[in-house]
Every structure is written in structure tokens, then in C-alpha cells.
Amino acid sequence: MKKLMMLSAAALLAAPAALPQDPQKATVAFSDPSRPKKLVVDTMFGSVTVRGYNGQEVIVETTGRAGIRPRGRKEAEPPAGMHRIGGSYSGVEITEESNTVKVSNGPSPFAAADLVIQVPVQTSVSVNARVGDSVTIENITGEIEANNMNGQVTITNVSGSVMAHSMNGKIVANINSVTPDKAMSFSTMNGEIDVTLPASIKANVKLKTDHGDIFTDFDIKLDSKAAPPQVEDNRKRGGRYRIQFDRGTSGTINGGGPEIQFTTFNGSILIHKK
């Protein structure tokens, strides 16, 4: 079964009384709610919020923005007394196929919209914000994947497994319980990683920051066989003597288990015990 829906100019024109920036709403059912469900969000511009709720359908609310135009094409000013209600620079496309609901930008790759999507709690969620703003995922039980270019990724009150990356934003994750045997990974180039894990978690952790600190209140047993510090001795050539410790650290929590990787370039890593 495949359903296709466009929230675009046509839908908006049907409600000419709508105030500017009023959210538009669409509801899509899964083909078979008793089987594993998945939500895939792929957007260019705008923020994305995915929230688990006590229902069986996917509810998508979108607030259009003026959108980003290709270079050289200026944004048209609304004529006096009028306001923008849509056009090819805003709009969202929603499809459902084999129990996967996909939400993406409509016809224009330059479209921008802020999305709030409600899904059944037991849903796997994958969000890719190609330019992005903030990405928020909450109240979900399932496999969670988030990728964001320019904003913070916030994942709260979730269970299952998490993989999150942001290029320029902070990663915040608060995980209630973790599916045994699942590997997880958190990474950001220019932000902090702040992750809260259940106190009883068993894991092998790998931590790496190039310019930052690593803090935790867990009792992490660091690997003794980690790389020995590197010694550079250039004194004979009139240079300096330098000892460098590896920027990467690894260890185990509660005896070890599946791998959890934390990688940041310009930021600190904080691992809290729940």
C-alpha cells in the first residue's frame, strides 16, 4: 500500500482563512500497525521534532517558511495587504510503504519547513537534517538514528539504541534503557556530547576528543593496554622534548558489553549515570 500526500500550495489554498505560519496537519496510518514501524525524515532546511504518543498513526504538522532560494533568485515580497501561504519554496511530501513512513521536502530541494511529527511510541526513527536546525526526538522506543548539520540533536526519554551525529551542534541524549547487544555511537565535530545512560548498563566505551575534556560519574574501568604515551625527543637536534598521551581512551562499564563510541573534535564528553 502506498499513500502519497502533498502539503503544499493546493492544500493551503483550500483554507484561505489560515493565518500566516499556521501549522498544516496530515495524518497517515501504517499498513500494519502490529508489525515493526519506521519513520524516516529527510529534510533540507528547518527544525524537526519527533515525539512518541499514545496512538497508532503518524501525525505530521508543518509550519512553512519562506524557504531558501537558489542563488540569484530573490525572495518575492508579498504584495501590500497579502501574506504568503505557500509555493514551491515550502511544502512537505509524506509517503507510506511497507510500514515505513517517509517525510521529506516537497518538489523543491530548497524548501524549508519546521516539522513536528507524532508517532506511536514503538517506532524506529531515522532523521537526516541536511542543513538543519534543531533536531529533537522524544518518548520513543526503538532504533534511533539522527544526523544534523547545523544544530543541536536532543534525544530524551527514549529506550532502544541511539546513533547520533551533528556537524556543528551539541548532542544531548537521555536513555532510559538500552536493547542488549546493540552498539551505539555519538559524534559531533564542533559540539559537546552529553549522554545520560542507565546506571546498570554494561558496555565497552571508546572516547575520543581532540580539543576537550572527558567527564563521567560512572565507574569506568579504563583499559590498561591503551596506547602508551608517545615520546618525541628532538633535543639532540636542538628541538624540544614532548610526551603526548593518546587522545583516545577506552574502557568498560559494569564489566563490559556492546560498544558505545563517543567522538568529538572541538568539544567535551560528559557521560552521566541515570
Added chain:
Amino acid sequence: MTCEEARIQMLGEAEGKDFAAHLSSCEACRNEVARIGTLWQSLDLLPVEEPSGKVRERFYEMLAAYRQGLASAESRKAYRWGQLAAAAAMLAVGLGVGYVARGSGQPPAEVSQLREEVASMRQLVALSLMQQQSASERLRGVSWAYQAEPSDREVLGALVTAVNQDTNVNVRLAAVDALRRFAASPEIRRAVVDALPAQTTPLVQVALIDLLVDFKDRNAAEALTKLAANRDVNDGVRQQAQWALEKLQ
């Protein structure tokens, strides 16, 4: 009916009075219908491609290996006493093997066969997980790859493919990290150098640069110089490339 309309009909359901009338009056279209007819007939004669028996075999092999992998992952969590007993047994086997090996000069066939079986099981688990649709399963596949033999070319190839093509940044990062243990091979150094310009995610670029520094690979200088000079590349990455060049000198 015009010839053009008739041609459109030929592509679909060629029927109807108009079509028949047109055909009887137009020789060009009659020839065309005959030609299309022959084409369909000859297409029908082509043998249908059947999947080879290997596909089924390989699938069940993978399934078995996957189950075995899961079972061994479960049993790893099992009792300490079991581990202790196993360790004692291994010690005894080790002593025995050592004794026999001292005599014959090489380990008995059973032991090396067992070792091969374990290695090929790990390989199958790693490879099958790395092909999954779910990114978290692929990440698990990469952690299995850490346990593969450093000489395992298939796992190595899958890791290089993951570094270059996996859609998930975190899987790519983990794959770069897993390549560290294949450092001994010059091929892998080459692959890491080649992966550098193709990679667009800054954090993965930094991980690749760090790996080249760990490899102490002087052949990487050219690629690093290019990266450091490329203004389209992220500033942090360019600084890291510059730092790497100094380290490798």
C-alpha cells in the same frame, strides 16, 4: 486513424476496428507490426535467468553463522565458573598442543582447522551484519570486524567499503577505527589515503588523518598537502592535516 495513432496502439493493446482498418490500408504499419511480433517472439526464446544454487547455500551459511554468533555472544555473558573451567581446559589443551607441537614442529591439523572455523564464523557474522539496512546492525557488524583475523581480506574490503560508502556517519567513524588493526598491510594504507579526498564529513576526515599518523605513512603527504590547501575543506580538518604533515616529517 493516422500512422502515429496506430504506432501508439502497437505499443499497448493492438486491437479495435480502426486499427485493423488502418493496417489493411497501410503497408508501413503492417511491416512494423510484423517486426514487433518477431521481436517479442525472440525475446520469449531467451532463457530465463535462474539464481544459481550458490545463492541458497550462501544464505543458509550466513544464517547459521549469524545464529552461532548470537549464541556465542549470549554464552560470553555466561557464568564465571564456566569461563574458569574453559580457561583451565584451554590451558590443558595449550600445554598438550605445545607438547605435541614441540614434537612435530607444527600444530596438529584439528587445532588449526578449529581456528579457521572460528575465524570464518566471525567473518560471516561481520560481513552479514555490515550489509543490513539498519545502521545500528551495521555498527554491530563493524564491532564484529574487530574480532576478525588481521589477514582477513573480505572483512578488510567490507570495512573499506563502509568507510567510503556507508550512509551513516557513525558507521563510517567506527569503520575507520576498526581499520587500525589492519595497519600492517600496505594495501590498507593506500585505501585510507584514497578515502581521504572522497570523504566529505569533517569528523570522518579527521579520523582518517589520525589513522594515517598512527600508520606513520609518509606516502600520505601528497594527499594531506592537498587537503590542507583546499579552501572548501573545513578549517579544523585543514589544521589537522597540517599537524599530521608535521608529525609525518
